[in-house]
Amino acid sequence: VQLQASGGGLVQAGGSLRLSCAASGFTFSRYAMGWFRQAPGKEREFVAAISWGGASTNSADSVKGRFTISRDDAKNTLYLQMNNLKFEDTAVYYCAKDSKSFRFLVGAPVALDVWGQGTQVTVSS
Numbered sequence: 001v002q003l004q005a006s007g008g009g010l011v012q013a014g015g016s017l018r019l020s021c022a023a024s025g026f027t028f029s030r031y032a033m034g035w036f037r038q039a040p041g042k043e044r045e046f047v048a049a050i051s052w053g054g055a056s057t058n059s060a061d062s063v064k065g066r067f068t069i070s071r072d073d074a075k076n077t078l079y080l081q082m083n084n085l086k087f088e089d090t091a092v093y094y095c096a097k098d099s100k101s102f103r104f105l106v107g108a109p110v111a112l113d114v115w116g117q118g119t120q121v122t123v124s125s
Helices: none
Strands: 002-006 009-012 017-024 033-038 045-050 057-059 067-072 077-082 091-098 112-115 119-124
Touching (some): 002 112, 017 091, 045 077, 057 067
Antiparallel strands (some): 002 017, 033 091, 067 077, 091 112
């Protein structure tokens, strides 16, 4: 079971990036997935989540209206489209898998059993 995050980089404030998370070793479509981030000196925090099947999404207030989570089950890939990036979005971004299949998504997922390696997003002001 593996998650491979990619797409991070250096971008100016106001710019955009799209992160991808390629999944393998499990039936991707059956699991809710999430994005989290960790800035230097801070704890890891929830960014966005999407239910299995993609019908439901949740996101942190700090990214609402700017970030969009989506999934392509045919490609076993999770995405995070990030627009109007701010300096405070600078962090390492991680994708993660819910530990239980077909779980109903309520708020931020709390039981995650597989994490990607992280991809660095740096926003210059």
